[in-house]
Amino acid sequence: MKRVLLLGGTGDALAIARGLSATHVYSLAGLARVPDDLACAVRVGGFGGVDGLVAYLGAERIGLVVDATHPYAAQMSRHAREACAIANVPLWAVRRPEWQAQTGDDWREARDWRGVVERIAEFHRPLFTLGREPLAHLDEIPASQHWTIRCLDAHPGNARATIVDARGPFTPEGERALFDAARIDVVISKNSGGRATEAKLAVARERGMPVVMLARPELPDADRAFDDASSARDALTQLNHET
Structure with a gap:
């Protein structure tokens, strides 16, 4: 079983976190409300940039990072991409679709x-x-x-x-x-x-x-991207069954 680091702070991330066992880690920057009803570990605070995140991935033996941060948290997403590339850890991301203007919108x-x-x-x-x-x-x-x-x-x-x-x-x-x-x-x-x-x-x-x-900032590519939390949660469940 790969140990998962879930980068969160959104409703999507919390939905995924509720399906994680104690093996895994849910990380919050500190601005969001900290849940107290999760089975997984909860980590609050920054990592200290790319170098700090690389060190954390190695020290905690993280085997997969899931970026479910806010679509406008571009710096954290970029740091995750760089750190995962350096540490050779796969990166998945939840990339929530943008709203689309409808008839009558200005x-x-x-x-x-x-x-x-x-x-x-x-x-x-x-x-x-x-x-x-x-x-x-x-x-x-x-x-x-x-x-x-x-x-x-x-x-x-x-x-x-x-x-x-x-x-x-x-x-x-x-x-x-x-x-x-x-x-x-x-x-x-x-x-x-x-x-x-x-x-x-x-x-x-x-x-x-x-x-x-x-307008949304440009976000980095991920090894695997999902439109919603349920798809990412299902993929994590399948991954755990396979490993």
């Missing part, structure tokens, strides 16, 4: 933070669903705007920003209530894919509201 792509700011300049009540990044820009909010920022953890706002700490999955009903209460007129989102946070897009569509969509 999506406006941005490549980076500067592009986001440019695309929301005409609006007054933006909803940011980019995680923590907007928190670094609270002192840059124009006088014409009030930001609503949704992220995982509580954080103080200011006179021009309201911080909402919440975790998905989100429902259309809940999103409508938030949009109404905060008087949202534009949504800023990562193209994360999956169902847990998709409701905001449906509500924006039904209201004819624009969505500024932050």
Whole structure:
């Protein structure tokens, strides 16, 4: 049986982790909620770059790495690819498909933070669903705007920003209530894919509201890639039966 290192922090990763035995390791960067009901070992914290990950793979006798990090955690995915190549350890990855624009959607792509700011300049009540990044820009909010920022953890706002700490999955009903209460007129989102946070897009569509969509970073290739957690979990089960 190959010892698996699962790089996680997403719902997909947690679904895979629930099927792992005590032999294997579920690794979290430290920003996500740490589960306490898993059979596998849970490791929290960074590895110290590529060199640190290579050392960890050797010390812990890891035989397979599964990258199920967030689609925007590009640096961790690149480190995993480089470390696995150096250590000669296979790398599997869960690459969740992007959302696709539907009839009625008004999506406006941005490549980076500067592009986001440019695309929301005409609006007054933006909803940011980019995680923590907007928190670094609270002192840059124009006088014409009030930001609503949704992220995982509580954080103080200011006179021009309201911080909402919440975790998905989100429902259309809940999103409508938030949009109404905060008087949202534009949504800023990562193209994360999956169902847990998709409701905001449906509500924006039904209201004819624009969505500024932050483009995905380019991710490295993997030895084997899966579209969803269930496919990766099934492949791991088969692998354990074969080894």
